[in-house]
Amino acid sequence: MTDTRWRPVKRTRTFEEVLAQIEHRISEDGLTAGDRLPAERQLAEQLGVSRSSVREAMRVLETLGVVSSQAGRGPDAGAVLVSRPDTALADLLRLHLGLAGLELREVVDTRLMIERWAAGHAATARADTSALAAAYAGMAGARTPEEFVEHDTAFHCAIADASGNRLTGAIMRSLRDSMRRYAVEAVERLGDTSPLQADHERILTAIAAGDPEEAARAVTDHLALAYPSLRQETP
Amino acid sequence: MTDTRWRPVKRTRTFEEVLAQIEHRISEDGLTAGDRLPAERQLAEQLGVSRSSVREAMRVLETLGVVSSQAGRGPDAGAVLVSRPDTALADLLRLHLGLAGLELREVVDTRLMIERWAAGHAATARADTSALAAAYAGMAGARTPEEFVEHDTAFHCAIADASGNRLTGAIMRSLRDSMRRYAVEAVERLGDTSPLQADHERILTAIAAGDPEEAARAVTDHLALAYPSLRQETP
DNA sequence: CATCGGATATGGTCTGACCATACTGTGGTC
DNA sequence: GACCACAGTATGGTCAGACCATATCCGATG
Numbered sequence: 001m002t003d004t005r006w007r008p009v010k011r012t013r014t015f016e017e018v019l020a021q022i023e024h025r026i027s028e029d030g031l032t033a034g035d036r037l038p039a040e041r042q043l044a045e046q047l048g049v050s051r052s053s054v055r056e057a058m059r060v061l062e063t064l065g066v067v068s069s070q071a072g073r074g075p076d077a078g079a080v081l082v083s084r085p086d087t088a089l090a091d092l093l094r095l096h097l098g099l100a101g102l103e104l105r106e107v108v109d110t111r112l113m114i115e116r117w118a119a120g121h122a123a124t125a126r127a128d129t130s131a132l133a134a135a136y137a138g139m140a141g142a143r144t145p146e147e148f149v150e151h152d153t154a155f156h157c158a159i160a161d162a163s164g165n166r167l168t169g170a171i172m173r174s175l176r177d178s179m180r181r182y183a184v185e186a187v188e189r190l191g192d193t194s195p196l197q198a199d200h201e202r203i204l205t206a207i208a209a210g211d212p213e214e215a216a217r218a219v220t221d222h223l224a225l226a227y228p229s230l231r232q233e234t235p
Numbered sequence: 236m237t238d239t240r241w242r243p244v245k246r247t248r249t250f251e252e253v254l255a256q257i258e259h260r261i262s263e264d265g266l267t268a269g270d271r272l273p274a275e276r277q278l279a280e281q282l283g284v285s286r287s288s289v290r291e292a293m294r295v296l297e298t299l300g301v302v303s304s305q306a307g308r309g310p311d312a313g314a315v316l317v318s319r320p321d322t323a324l325a326d327l328l329r330l331h332l333g334l335a336g337l338e339l340r341e342v343v344d345t346r347l348m349i350e351r352w353a354a355g356h357a358a359t360a361r362a363d364t365s366a367l368a369a370a371y372a373g374m375a376g377a378r379t380p381e382e383f384v385e386h387d388t389a390f391h392c393a394i395a396d397a398s399g400n401r402l403t404g405a406i407m408r409s410l411r412d413s414m415r416r417y418a419v420e421a422v423e424r425l426g427d428t429s430p431l432q433a434d435h436e437r438i439l440t441a442i443a444a445g446d447p448e449e450a451a452r453a454v455t456d457h458l459a460l461a462y463p464s465l466r467q468e469t470p
Numbered sequence: 471c472a473t474c475g476g477a478t479a480t481g482g483t484c485t486g487a488c489c490a491t492a493c494t495g496t497g498g499t500c
Numbered sequence: 501g502a503c504c505a506c507a508g509t510a511t512g513g514t515c516a517g518a519c520c521a522t523a524t525c526c527g528a529t530g
Contacts (some may be wrong), residue, residue, distance in 0.1 A: 033336060066334065070481075072522045092324065099268060474528090476527095494510100499503080
């Protein structure tokens with residue numbers, strides 16, 4: 001038998017080491033959104049690596065919605081810590097949908113799960129419904145399917161936000177972003193948007209009235225209407 | 236007034252152009268997991284950019300769990316398309332938890348939402364419970380909190396997987412990964428794991444018996460026990 | 471005091487080189 | 501013919517140094 005001695009699965013690449021250092025520094029120094037990271041050249045010298053490796057680490061952090069890089073000089077320049085999971089999640093889902101690693105029905109089911117949960121919570125908590133009402137009004141004035149979907153997205157994201165949980169809100173926004181195309185198609189296929197608006201009014205009323213069961217039912221019925229082909233999966 | 240002529244909000248960086256090209260190529264050529272991307276040098280030449288820019292784009296795709304790079308030569312070498320949203324999601328959540336952009340209670344609440352939903356679906360679908368049973372047995376033989384949490388994570392991820400929805404499964408895995416530390420602390424604080432095991436048996440039985448309501452209740456009670464400080468948020 | 475223009479710090483890109491890794495093919499050995 | 505050792509080579513990983521684009525800062529100038 002040849003040499004099957006154990007070798008480490010994978011040598012840690014330099015930029016991963018940089019990532020670990022930065023992450024360590026964040027948790028150690030208690031950095032939060034708004035704080036600045038050292039400049040790329042400076043970081044490279046501190047860690048004893050090349051600027052390329054630092055840059056690749058920065059790309060990763062930027063992809064994850066943790067830093068935002070800005071050229072130039074001054075307080076706003078450089079790599080600033082942010083907290084923007086939404087766009088990162090949206091990119092992630094969009095790419096995996098495109099890769100056929102995920103199917104639309106899985107995304108829609110997940111969305112239904114979140115939305116029922118959020119609608120119930122929002123109703124229980126008697127959450128502020130002004131954002132919902134604004135989006136509802138926006139849909140009424142929409143002239144194209146794209147415009148309608150825009151406000152529809154805002155409406156449904158407002159439901160998730162009203163639950164008070166930022167994580168579900170972020171997931172919701174990403175789900176909507178990644179399935180925008182299909183939403184437009186669904187609206188075009190339906191033609192008339194008035195049934196959708198009736199649903200929306202029912203949802204809005206239930207949340208405002210603080211009726212979690214009715215809110216959850218209304219959301220379920222609404223998604224069954226918007227995505228009839230997936231109906232059988234919503235018990 | 237100075238020149239207020241319109242400038243594009245932000246000049247698209249080169250590597251973003253590369254990203255768009257690759258993404259376009261994926262959806263256009265119908266590439267799926269397992270297919271190979273051109274080599275970095277080759278891609279750089281094709282797109283008329285430097286290898287650095289291609290590499291930064293690769294880092295982004297790798298971060299999103301879409302490609303996996305492997306040095307060397309042969310069929311497995313180079314940038315291969317994969318579909319691994321789990322690790323990407325886990326990194327994302329972990330970093331945002333560290334940045335205080337998210338709070339633990341939001342993560343736990345989201346986990347409860349998914350787990351109730353998944354338990355109900357798994358019970359309804361009479362899903363295969365062998366993975367659940369195996370993880371349950373693993374917990375019984377665990378000797379340290381870390382080991383217990385390891386199998387506990389497998390158990391709860393198996394619930395999410397049993398729902399048949401890969402997206403919720405991936406989210407579940409990421410949530411568990413990102414809160415592993417807190418889970419270990421919770422087990423240590425509890426000391427005795429037998430109440431947890433009793434819960435697990437109840438969940439397992441309910442799913443195997445195809446009783447969605449009981450499964451959802453069992454999961455809810457279980458998380459209330461494991462995270463007592465968050466109990467008031469689980470109506 | 472106001473304004474303009476260079477100095478400067480920052481990220482963005484490119485080039486070319488070298489290293490580490492892992493397969494490929496070739497040639498020798500048994 | 502089967503097997504094995506070794507050079508060849510394509511791939512990603514890293515580095516160094518240069519230059520460009522952008523945005524602020526600051527001093528000179530009117």
